[in-house]
Amino acid sequence: MDTGPKPVAEQSGTILWFEYLLDSSLLEKQLSRENSDSQATELIVEFLVNSHSLNVSEKNNSKVIDVEGTEAPNGSEPKTRKSLALKILALKCAAHLKWNFQLLENRVPLTLQQLLYQDLLFFSENGKVDIKSHISLDFREASPHTIFAVSTYHRWVLWALKSIQIITKPNKVLHIPMPGGQGPTFVPPHITEAMLNSLKLQAIDSVLILENILKELNGKKMIMPTISTFVSLTENSTSVSEHRWQEGYSISIEEFELQLRYDLAVWFMFANQYSVAKRHLQVVGRLFADCQSRKMEYCTISAPYLKGFLSACQIQGVNDEKSLTEKMHESIKNHYVGFLSVLQEDNIRREVPIHYREMAELDLLSAAASGKFTIAKDLVFKVQTLNVVRRALADYHIPGTYFKLLADEEGSGFQFLISELERVHQLGNKHDENKIKGLLSKILMTGGDKIKNSLFSNSLLKEIMQGELAKIEPALEHLPFNPDFPHSLLPQIECGELIQQLIESYRTSEIQTLLDRLSHGWPNRPLWTLYKKWEIPIPFQSAVMNLPKGMLQDWSYILLAKYRELLSLQDFAGAVEMLKAVEERGRTKQLANSQAGSKLFKLIEWEILLVDVLQFLHKWPVSSNSSRFAELTTQCRGCLGALQRGETIFPRSEVVDYCVALLLAACEWEFLLGLDVRWNLNLNVELASSLAAVCYDLQRDRERPTRKNAKSLWDLIIPAFNPTSANSGTMASQGGGSALKRTAAGALQQGGSSARDSPNANVPLVNRAALSKFCQLLYEPQSLNITLSLFVRLHNVVQDEANLEINADLSSLWPAVLSNANSYHLPGIGELLSQLLERALSLYPLNTDWLKLQGDLHFAQGFHSAAMSCFMTAASLASDYFHQVVPKQVLDEATVRRMIKCSHSASCFTQSALLCQLLEEIDYATAFRCLQERGCNDAMDSLYPFIWDVTLLEFIIQLHHKRGETQRKTAALKAIGMLELNANNNEEILREAAAQRKAQFLRCLAKQYL
Template identity: 40%
Template sequence: MMDVDLLRPGTVPISPDTILWFEFLLNPSLLQQHLSKPSPDPSATDLIIKFMTINSDQKENEVKIVDSESNDTKPNTAVKWTHRNLALKILSLKVAAHLRWDLDILEKKLPLPIQLTLIQDLLYITSDLTVETPAVPEFTMHPMSDQLLFTTVLYHRWHIRAILYRALNNKQSKQQFLHIPGIQESTYVPPGVVDDIIRKLETLVSNSINVLNNVLESKDINPKMLSFDTFQMLSEDSTEIKQNWENMYSINLEEFKCQIHYDLARFHLLKEEYKEAKRHIIQAKELFYNLSNSEEKLYCKVQKEYLDGCCLACEVPVEGVTSSLTQQLQASIKDQYTILQADNISREIPQVYRNNLELDVQGGSVNRKIVVARDLLLQIQCLNLVRKILDDNIILGDYVTEIQAAGSKGIDVFFSALENVLEEASATDKKRISHYLLYLVHTSNIDRFASKILSNPSYMALFNENELDVIRKSASVEELEMPDLLLKNDWGIPLITYTQNSRLEIFGLEQKLIQSYDTNEIHETLIHLDGKHRMKPLWHVNSCWELPIPLQSVVMSLPRGFLQDYSYVLLAKSRELVISKDFEGAIEILNVLEKEVQQHSQSGNTLIFKLCKLVNWECLLVEIWRCFHIWPATSICDTQNLVTRCKQCLGALQATDQVIPRQEIIEYCIVFLLNMTEWEYLTSLEKRWSYSEFAAAISSVCQDIVKYKGGRKFPREAWDMVLAAFGPSRDQPQKRSNSGNSGTSTGSASRDVIASIGGTLNRLREPMVLTVVISLLARLRNVLRDESSLELHTQYLSLWPAGVPNSNSYNIRSIGELLFQLLTQALKYYPSNVPWLRLMGDLNFVLGYYESAIKYYLEAIMVASDLFSQPIPRSQIDDLVYRRMIKCCAHLQCYTQAAVLCQFLEEVDYTLAFKMAASDQKSCAPADAMDAYYYCIWDTTILEYLIQLHTKRGEHHRKQLAIKVIGSLELNSNNNEEIQREAANIRKAKFLRALAKQYVY
């Protein structure tokens, strides 16, 4: 019995109340009994997940195939479902029918792949077709069976809702799930799978919209819904699939169409297709209010508050709904446009108020404090500009620039603001308008501005004939297409000066060489310079042109001439582009140089052959830099090709060829392979080079962790190297290094180790490698500090030794600084790693930076709880974190916060909580801010203590507040433990959100 897969976890021996999954197959009545319970455990959606995943959890031993078209039992050659598979799928569909196919429940409780499979199974049962969604075949609407109509509409509703749900619930990604064979959760969805499904759905979403619109236009349909009893379970001797299609619920047609209209309206709102959204929401509203008198809606799950919200979003009036302050703000901002239009005629509002409105809207939209229509700011600016023209005020601001930037839309808005005042404008007003328009014709570069004036008789009437002639000339210039030759300064004719000076010409060519990054232009410039008598070598032209010594020595050894100059300049240019982070440009230049050198390599010159190799390795180095720079978005890099080239580069060290890569390239190749998890290769690499030892040692640890899951201790090479870097042995001789190389002093060897470790840590990117090195440094700091109350906590600490000889001789400060830099770098690339966030909090805590510590602790909790929406896992956030948060609050004199945090402990520390509460009078925080935290207390013992404390102190306000809070708890004293636990979780989340707002945001 212990090997039997249970429906829910339990202890052994099995409880009599526990139902095994196959019992539902043997006795179908058990399913109805289970689902009829008030709070069935497991829930209906959990049952669906279990039924649909049991096939992947256990090996399929059955060979009997059920064919829906014949009664024959066929061999397992075609893609058919087994007897058990079909039975489990029918069970899943029966549970979904029990939920009345409520997509609100299914899309929230079921992973997207499970939803997809459920829909496919339903299509198979009702249409007898094996369908791979979203490529659903088009069914003819007339005639169509009742069951197929229901399934088709349900699928297409789910199609658009899945895209909508993903867009509205695309939460922060959690920490990467580590697969452990045998205990993988059935609801786990691998990264990228959901995005791939949504991407496929979006390609065919127009088809679903068309189908749903066709259903809405059909008038002679009689919708019915599949019921629990529609699906018939397979018996032991079943040879075909038979369902009771007569056993279906009739659906009110208005209810049916109301739900479809509502789903389409929400989807069009998401796509900002407001016209279509408004059309559907009006229909949904009308149908919904016609149904409001019915007792229970069988199919329609629309909620009134959400329907009213969609109506407000589409500017559909809703009776009896009071607009929120936010909605009133948006409406008032929009209405002020109409007010400004009217004021341009009456001119009652002082200009300063209008200017303030413009600045408020501009500042709010820039800072994202308010969201306004896209053209509202431009409309307000144009209305203010017209008012200033009419008042003959000095016009300050970039009005003309804003109109010009908006293009044709800007011109339309500006002239629309003018049209509003032209009819009632006085002669003086019209004169001012004409003067300003004429000024814009002369000075501005607004496209088609003069043509816009001439296209409207009302504008032309503002000018006399002479002014109109000027405007017509300007309009003709606008319409004239200028030849390209007139738009360029360089006509291809060289400038000929009669006072030519060879030194000035050389200087001009040198400046052109310095400024250009075009390889063709550099090639031509060098050819021109090659025939001149220069006074200084080319590499002295720019003092910033410096090459690494190995490269420089090879280039300088080449025969004096074009190839030497060209190689030097392009190598220097590539390094300039690397400094400015233009890696693509640098790679392009190096590829051009490599091709040029290869053309000269046929001469048999060994120096040219050597230069060709070095340039290729320089290009490899730049590609590695680019990969590190864009990490973790390495998809644009051909990482597999880079891995191969790195191994070839390192292989040159062991070859007999005299050409070897320079040390910087070797180091980067090793670190790149370390980040690409090429650990087996690194551990087998010859360790005669000091800069490969540390990478090999870390690779060995990573290999063992992946192999043994952190269950055993590992070789000490990495630990000993870090000790050598920070310990007293840096200045003392030793006989032999770890690599086996003997020496009389470790001065140079230690310097190599220190340089290797420091250089390697700055280039680490891979999560497992970062985790190993972080745990090593954290363990070393704990050992050297040797104070349990100030220990750092993270993964894999137990892998490393628990003691260090002569610990007082180590530089603990340097280790802490290095750990801080490494954690900062790791969180830059992986900001959602809970253990690293917690460790950063620990590090700030032990250093006395309490506000930063609580900030990182809260960030770790935010990620672990999915922004406080889920219970906080004790495996990641334990009592030690909460106790340190309490100490942080106490040091920051936030004693009420500390008292509330005492409730988060596994066993509430009442002594500490009372002490914090009693210290509240010393708090420097505002009283009203501290009072708000009382509503987050759910422990009655703490509240009773607060009542006594405030009574003793005569603090009547806080006493009443504590009584009010404890009263709200007593009202719920009869609730079961689950409800009380849920209420506590709500208060936890409320408190943590308040802390996050104070310390994180």
């Protein structure tokens, strides 16, 4: 039994490239198959790529063919036998494609296309490729195949320059040798750009050469090479010039001239030389009409494209009539003159796409609204009517707004619609009758008696509708309303309407009337239970429920619920009105002497204070200079005093929170510091007291504040970010329970004792949700600044990365070390810091320090674009949009380096290099490295006028010269040639030039990021 290795069978139908060299007939068999164009382009790439590789690897071992029998000149690369054979095979494939540039455009790399047409020149000129000599070539004496090769190459030059700037599809890569590697067809961008620059320099000569060919044809017939024209090399070949040039396809002089003139005309159109293009297109239009009846193998002109060029150049005498789309565009260009006739004709012929017509309708509406030009009063409606007819004929949906417009136009509008439907019915086809019938049915169902009578008066449309009118008539009659509801349900319906009015009403007099009427419908049910969304705070519930049942209880409960609704809508005046109405009704009923009444009145007094405080803080910081500030401060101190005294009736926690917020805004540090928090379970009071202690220390001695109070606030806050409490955001921030204890210092804690900074300690009462709520109570700048500095220091300590450290004022107040810092929840710290920054900037949007702080936070979190936006906002605010010098403390060294990093991460490498100029000492190493990067996402050479450092400009010029980037080099030379950058200028001129360019560059960045 044979157990040896067996050969692997090749895939059926797969032919390797070298097999075409062994069998010359194999290529023709492959190209004779159906749909062989794509295979031909793939073979061209494969043959040319392998030809180049063989030329390099075998040039010293293979026999070199010298067509003139002399040695190859020094410096030229000799062509091996296999290389020439593969080039001939590539030319055979191009001949099979009939030398059509468009078929090779997206499938063959540009460099290989150039190599292909240069090979055609090589074989047609007996082994010489001297493109510069074509300008002096006498085409009257040249052979037809030489003229064809020369014209093909220079036609391709113009085609390549045009298409490379229009076509955006990537070139096809056929083979990738390894994952992530570059295929054999990969061409580095700088090589492609250098080749294009050389083609641009050659374009003028190519135009002259093609025009010389047209002048010197003298009736000579051209021959287009076919597959049989090229003779494949064999073992015995000794010359390359054995091709059968006379066996090609014979091209008439008219067809050849037509193609050349068309290519020249397209090039001139692309180069914006319209007068020269028009001269060529006039001849092309005449020649195309003559040659169109013949079978053209060489000419690849598209009739619609040619028609478009002729129309663009306004060439008269075009045989084809203009399409309706062209007529429509011309009418729009002429301010809609004859626009209706175009639409009427299109309703019969139906050539213009419906979306074109709809866009034209929208443009007309816009022009009429803006008053750009004067139009007829009814033009817009008539255009809409014609478009509705067209949509109906195409079975498209008819917008309901049109029927309202039709009713507004009354008789004249419907008469116009009827006339258009008559026209379509008479000139259209039979299938349109049902569509017209459907449109009329919709109109009759939505229209009135006038439209119905107009339809009846038209015999043709009445005939179309026939049986439909019998169905529609009963629906159009105004039938009398006959309610079928049982009489027993009518009182319930009436009560339901009264309840709905009660829910929607906020007028006390109307509410009283509705309650009186509803009390008869539900005599034994409390009216405040009619709507389940009426809710009031628990202290109010206990007070109201102790009132006598009946109208007074319902009145008090419902008005207090509506007070909460109005407060949530920030209707402060309406909210106070509801509270005072409850108080007034209670005093009328002489409830002041009762326990329930006195509690209710005291709670209402504090609620009115809450409304006043909320209204005052809502207008902060404008209200900070108000005369009511001192009065509200006194009232808030009295409210907190009642809480401290432990009175039986104490304010709600929400009232306490906003009293604390106002006292913090009023800088009442000493009062807040003096609050006894040992037995107070309101967390915001304790946080405010600790924060007030730090503020008071800074007020006394800002340079050397005591750290004891800062340490207490730090210890109170940081446990909220340990792993246990990171998941306890829903934990109550107020209230008490058996598990709540206090330390000897009075700090709140949940049972047991825990070491400071330990993330494994028992869960404290302070959590992220409670801290977030407390941050919303901060309004005054100093308290905001201190809290921000605490979170910044905590963020820096937990993150522990010097490159991402956030800079903030007063950070030195807080400890710089945290035990087991890696266990704290960094995202939670960043989220709370971000929320507090957004709040602070919403109150003080011009604070540049906080804007920089927000930028540093975004940078630390990896949001580089947002960081750049913050940095640029701070710089623009500090310099009046860069009309003044940006202060050093705004764009300091660290900030500029972070801006460089942000631009680099966005692949805006030129911006990064220019930002290096803002440093005290220009970082040339970073700038040069950025300038050498490829694939920039910024404007690159358009930023060169903003460079004031000559060294950078010199490096850019040398870099572009090395890469062969002529245009960018020219832009850099223009920038360095400005007189104000001359090194011989005095220091004042150089500083002024630098300041001007710096401001312009920063404005450019501001437009991008702001």
